[in-house]
Every structure is written in structure tokens, then in C-alpha cells.
Amino acid sequence: MFIIDAHLDLSMNALEWNRDLTRPVAELRAREKRMTDKPDRGKGTVSLPELRRGGIGLVVATQIGRYVAPDNPLPGWHSPAQAWAQTQGQLAWYREMEKAGEMVMIQDLVTLETHLARWQTADADTSALPVGYILSLEGADSIVHVDYLRHAYVNGLRALGPAHYGPGRYANGTDSTGHLGAAGKDLLREMERLGIILDATHLCDDAFWDAMELFNGPVWASHNNCRALVDHNRQFSDDMIRTLIAKGAVIGGALDAWMMVPGWVRGVSTPEEMHCDLQKVADHMDHICQIAGNALHVGIGTDLDGAFGKEQCPYDLDTIADLTRMEGLLQDRGYSREDITNVLHGNWVRFLRKAWG
Numbered sequence: 565m566f567i568i569d570a571h572l573d574l575s576m577n578a579l580e581w582n583r584d585l586t587r588p589v590a591e592l593r594a595r596e597k598r599m600t601d602k603p604d605r606g607k608g609t610v611s612l613p614e615l616r617r618g619g620i621g622l623v624v625a626t627q628i629g630r631y632v633a634p635d636n637p638l639p640g641w642h643s644p645a646q647a648w649a650q651t652q653g654q655l656a657w658y659r660e661m662e663k664a665g666e667m668v669m670i671q672d673l674v675t676l677e678t679h680l681a682r683w684q685t686a687d688a689d690t691s692a693l694p695v696g697y698i699l700s701l702e703g704a705d706s707i708v709h710v711d712y713l714r715h716a717y718v719n720g721l722r723a724l725g726p727a728h729y730g731p732g733r734y735a736n737g738t739d740s741t742g743h744l745g746a747a748g749k750d751l752l753r754e755m756e757r758l759g760i761i762l763d764a765t766h767l768c769d770d771a772f773w774d775a776m777e778l779f780n781g782p783v784w785a786s787h788n789n790c791r792a793l794v795d796h797n798r799q800f801s802d803d804m805i806r807t808l809i810a811k812g813a814v815i816g817g818a819l820d821a822w823m824m825v826p827g828w829v830r831g832v833s834t835p836e837e838m839h840c841d842l843q844k845v846a847d848h849m850d851h852i853c854q855i856a857g858n859a860l861h862v863g864i865g866t867d868l869d870g871a872f873g874k875e876q877c878p879y880d881l882d883t884i885a886d887l888t889r890m891e892g893l894l895q896d897r898g899y900s901r902e903d904i905t906n907v908l909h910g911n912w913v914r915f916l917r918k919a920w921g
Contacts, residue, residue, distance in 0.1 A: 568909040570624040570816040570865035571787035575654035585611045589883045607873030618885030621683035625697040627651040631705035647706035668694040673920045703728030717758045725763035737766040738798045744774040756781040782919035787818040787865035789848040814911045816865020817845040821876045835879035842878045859903035
């Protein structure tokens with residue numbers, strides 16, 4: 565079945581991890597076998613051939629460039645201009661993938677419908693098709709001034725999460741607190757004017773509630789799980805989930821192990837000992853479905869290879885192509901064929917048709 569993954573850091577992997585994503589995952593792992601600069605070396609799960617093999621024909625692909633102040637211990641760039649330049653280099657990589665026929669940008673209803681038709685034709689040879697991508701910005705720090713947002717939109721930006729980890733220039737994110745200031749509110753107003761989707765992922769609680777009150781455009785959460793199952797501020801509380809449902813949002817289930825199972829210790833725990841398998845993300849999806857009373861507000865947003873690899877994702881997933889197993893897992897839980905279709909791609913497609921219609 566055709567699958568949409570609403571969150572992949574492809575350009576970050578290409579430029580910062582130096583991975584040639586046009587090659588098979590096995591080849592990428594072999595090339596990194598003796599590298600030790602990052603904890604996930606030799607353990608990647610994502611490449612363009614694997615996306616095609618799994619029928620994952622459309623992804624939300626990120627740009628990311630965090631600014632860090634002198635007292636911020638997180639990794640990042642020392643000025644917004646540097647962060648902006650980093651995202652523009654990432655955009656250049658996506659353009660190169662387009663030129664090579666590996667990817668195609670999806671930025672409006674026409675390109676969406678054309679791409680879906682190509683991938684969902686019964687006799688389509690998906691191994692030869694470009695992977696569609698919707699350009700998203702994870703964290704708004706690289707938007708030097710709000711007027712840069714118009715330039716980003718012209719270049720194809722269609723979704724934006726104002727925050728990432730820690731304090732941000734426009735909104736505070738995971739493991740931080742604080743309401744939206746004037747700059748954050750101006751950003752949301754300009755996003756609404758341009759029709760850019762608000763990605764509520766990573767917003768701290770204060771900023772989340774401010775954004776829900778202020779923003780009247782389309783809202784989704786590309787990669788987020790449930791606080792009721794794993795109690796951490798990175799996750800959504802049930803009240804947050806209800807608010808997103810009321811706004812027509814879709815929430816993508818994330819496959820980062822520490823977000824899937826409680827008690828995970830980074831760098832120590834293993835997926836096997838924590839019993840972290842694909843069933844666990846189905847638990848989070850099911851929790852959202854029970855709150856909604858239907859299966860219309862969940863999808864997939866894996867975040868695979870988002871600075872982690874097989875050491876921190878479900879043990880029954882070798883590469884991203886194994887997302888095909890979700891169909892059977894949901895069927896075994898009693899989900900109907902229509903429900904499964906909606907979870908794997910239909911909910912994202914319906915959302916985009918409404919947002920861009």
C-alpha cells in the first residue's frame with residue numbers, strides 16, 4: 565500500500581552525516597562501519613531506494629538549522645545568518661535530487677494529484693519513480709527576519725515547526741518553557757497569510773497553547789506521540805490531542821524509541837531489552853484514535869535517522885521499507901481496510917487537499 569512519511573531529515577543526513585541517499589542502506593552502513601564520530605554510524609535505516617521498496621512515495625522532508633546563544637549548550641549555529649545558510653545548502657541538495665530524477669517537490673494541489681496518480685497506478689514500476697517531498701522547516705531559528713519567510717515560501721516551503729529542542733528565537737521547544745513573544749506571533753501571522761502549515765511538533769506547552777489560540781491556518785503534528793503512554797514534555801497530553809483533533813490536525817506516529825516506551829535511557833537501553841517494536845507506535849496511534857473516536861487523525865511521521873539509527877528504533881524494523889508491516893499490525897488490531905488506508909496515507913492526503921484546495 566502507498567505510504568506517506570510526514571517527517572524525514574533527508575538533507576541533514578546527506579550534508580551533515582555525509583550519506584549518499586541514492587545508494588542502498590546496506591552500502592551506507594558498510595561505508596560507515598569504522599566511523600565513530602556519531603553514535604548511529606553504520607546503523608542508518610533510510611535511503612531513497614528503501615523508500616521506493618517500501619512504497620513510501622511521498623515524504624515531508626526537512627530543512628533544519630538551529631541558532632544557539634552563547635549560554636546554550638545544545639549543538640547549533642552561532643548566528644541566524646549561519647543557520648539560514650545551512651538550510652539553503654540543504655535546499656540545494658533537494659534541488660540536485662530533483663535534477664537527478666530521484667525526488668520531486670510537491671508544493672500545491674496540482675503537483676500532489678499528479679504525483680499520487682503516478683504512484684498509485686496499478687502497473688506503476690515504483691522502483692523507477694521519484695520520491696515526492698513536501699518541504700518543511702524544523703525550528704524557525706534560521707528565519708533571520710520574518711520577511712525571509714516569503715522567500716522561503718517562493719522556494720517551496722510549505723510547513724514549519726517554530727520550535728525544536730530548547731529555547732528558540734521564535735518559540736521555545738522540547739525541554740524548555742515560555743510563551744510566544746512578539747516575534748513568534750508575527751511569524752505565525754505571516755505563516756497564516758502565506759498558507760504555510762503549522763507543525764505543532766516540539767512546541768513547549770506554553771507555546772503550544774498560545775499557537776492554538778492565535779493560528780487559524782492548517783495545523784498538523786508531523787512526528788509526535790502520547791504523553792499518557794510516555795510521560796515527557798516532548799509528547800502531547802490528551803488535552804493537546806483533543807485540541808489538535810478539533811482543528812482537523814493529523815498526528816504522525818514517531819519511531820524514536822525513547823518516545824515509544826517509558827524508561828528509555830539514551831545510550832544505554834536497547835530496543836530488544838525494552839521490548840520496543842512497531843506494536844508500540846501502534847499503541848500510540850490507537851490511543852489517539854480512542855480519543856478521536858475514529859482513525860481520521862493519525863498517520864506516520866517516523867523521524868527515522870533523525871540523529872539516531874537502529875540502536876534507537878523498533879527492533880523489528882531493519883530499514884524504513886519495513887513500514888509495510890504496519891498494515892498487518894493494524895489489521896490484527898481490528899482496524900478496517902478503510903481505516904488502515906487512512907493511517908498509511910489517506911489522512912495526510914485529505915489534509916493536504918483541504919489545506920491547498
